[in-house]
Amino acid sequence: MIILEDVHYAYDGVYPALRGVSLQIDDGESVAIMGTNGAGKTTLIKHLNGLLRPDRGRVFIDGVDTSTMSVAELSRIVGLVWQNPDHQLFLESVEKEVIFGLKNLGFSDEEARERCDVTLRDLGIEHLAQRSPFTLSGGERKRVTLACVLATEPRVLALDEPTIGQDALQKARLGAMLQAMNASGRTVIVVTHDVEFAVENFNRTIAMADGRIVADGPTRSVLSNDRVIEQCSLSPPQMTLTARALNRLFPDVPTRLAFVEEVESQIVRLLGGGE
Amino acid sequence: MSFLEVFQYTRQDSVIHRLDPRSKFVFSGTCAAISLMFLQIVPLTILLFALIPLLAVAKSLGRWMRSMRGLLGLILFIMVFNTLFATVPHPLSYSIALTLRLIALMTSFSLFFLTVHPDDLSQALIQLHVKFEFAFAMSMAMRYVPTLAQEAYAIMDAQKARGVELDKGNLLRRIKNVIPIIVPLIVVSIRRALSVAESMESRGFGASENRTYLERLQFRRGDWAVVLVSLLLLASAVYIRYWLGLPAWMMWELPL
Numbered sequence: 124m125i126i127l128e129d130v131h132y133a134y135d136g137v138y139p140a141l142r143g144v145s146l147q148i149d150d151g152e153s154v155a156i157m158g159t160n161g162a163g164k165t166t167l168i169k170h171l172n173g174l175l176r177p178d179r180g181r182v183f184i185d186g187v188d189t190s191t192m193s194v195a196e197l198s199r200i201v202g203l204v205w206q207n208p209d210h211q212l213f214l215e216s217v218e219k220e221v222i223f224g225l226k227n228l229g230f231s232d233e234e235a236r237e238r239c240d241v242t243l244r245d246l247g248i249e250h251l252a253q254r255s256p257f258t259l260s261g262g263e264r265k266r267v268t269l270a271c272v273l274a275t276e277p278r279v280l281a282l283d284e285p286t287i288g289q290d291a292l293q294k295a296r297l298g299a300m301l302q303a304m305n306a307s308g309r310t311v312i313v314v315t316h317d318v319e320f321a322v323e324n325f326n327r328t329i330a331m332a333d334g335r336i337v338a339d340g341p342t343r344s345v346l347s348n349d350r351v352i353e354q355c356s357l358s359p360p361q362m363t364l365t366a367r368a369l370n371r372l373f374p375d376v377p378t379r380l381a382f383v384e385e386v387e388s389q390i391v392r393l394l395g396g397g398e
Numbered sequence: 399m400s401f402l403e404v405f406q407y408t409r410q411d412s413v414i415h416r417l418d419p420r421s422k423f424v425f426s427g428t429c430a431a432i433s434l435m436f437l438q439i440v441p442l443t444i445l446l447f448a449l450i451p452l453l454a455v456a457k458s459l460g461r462w463m464r465s466m467r468g469l470l471g472l473i474l475f476i477m478v479f480n481t482l483f484a485t486v487p488h489p490l491s492y493s494i495a496l497t498l499r500l501i502a503l504m505t506s507f508s509l510f511f512l513t514v515h516p517d518d519l520s521q522a523l524i525q526l527h528v529k530f531e532f533a534f535a536m537s538m539a540m541r542y543v544p545t546l547a548q549e550a551y552a553i554m555d556a557q558k559a560r561g562v563e564l565d566k567g568n569l570l571r572r573i574k575n576v577i578p579i580i581v582p583l584i585v586v587s588i589r590r591a592l593s594v595a596e597s598m599e600s601r602g603f604g605a606s607e608n609r610t611y612l613e614r615l616q617f618r619r620g621d622w623a624v625v626l627v628s629l630l631l632l633a634s635a636v637y638i639r640y641w642l643g644l645p646a647w648m649m650w651e652l653p654l
Contacts, residue, residue, distance in 0.1 A: 172559055174555045195561045198558075198561055202559075205556050205559075210549075210555075210556040211556040211557060211560060211578075211582060212582060213577065213578050213585075223560065223578075224560040224561060227561030227562060228561045257585060271560065
């Protein structure tokens, strides 16, 4: 369980990034963190594994104050996947890259190798195992960094903008994979600007603006709230927009729909069909 | 590395900031030359006490003080090392003079770098007939130092999250730990260099032989005055040092 208590943080002590953030994320939740650039999203997730320590307030992971733990210790619990894969890749093959993190965290040679194989297969990049990370495309590099973290099987997985540079198919695959990880009991937290990705894959959304949480609740209700959408410079999910358009013609269609199936059943109903 | 701050441009408006970079360069060069000519406590102190008010005029005294505090470790090392090992009659006076010389030298150049915007510096070079490409490369290099620093921090964060413990282990382990930082830093820099080059070319870099400039530097009366004063200072310093010989009071030393 993750608890943040009135966390304040300012870069260099003068540029405020978080201005009093309190939240609780239970084990096994799936959470999207959304908001404008500079809202403090990345700063927030850096507090989860101790890379940043709050100036004021406290962060607890499983009831333990993070100020008493090292980044390496916290990384065993919270796996962070970064926005820019180039900031961490440095070895001569994808395989070595994945094994590097595992061995740092104390896994034996055999176990590291096995976990590496399994993870690469799960991500569909086993054919890249012997390639140099530097010769891969941006999207592939991103999946390699994801593999590096997934292989350590952290109980909490936090991803910073994982959908950038991924095509629609990869995005759908990533979504499915994160859902599967979540179904197996892990907490999945993702920072994203992608409204559709959030709607499809995450039950809860935390909306941030200007270093504060402006809304926190079920993704569907947060993203259909016009005030939140405006504060966070987002646009509502396409299905919500569709529902609103339908509602203008047929006032009995609810406006807070977010899923294709919901809109579909409304259209079927309007057409006089359905089971 | 906070002592390097003293070589970083400060966005201020002062008489010194408004001077032409070329005249400031002559002045800084003169002061540097003078600090290299003398190795006695008194003349170096005089020089230093002449430079400090100028820093105050340039509204950069605070930054200078911070840098000097950052330099304290090195200063102590110079003092202790020379006092113990120098083979001169008065090693303590000698090491004080060496320290003063280091500070005076840094202060001379800092007066230049604190008050010259990198763009003005490259413009000055161009007007001194340095090829635009070289001047541009230099100002680009200066421009990317903070970006590189930021990137290094991001990389350190990323590797820490993978269990690299940068501040643990023996010397060998620590040296090994630099590799996961330095390799991505180089790769990221090369990638950026390539993309910057592409974007520069797509904006017509090097398209015409005779480039024009929006702003040209101009030598004003104040600049001539600075150059004149600098040359007079240099001439009198050379005269005192090499023809006249230092008067006794300037040779004053501690009895140690």
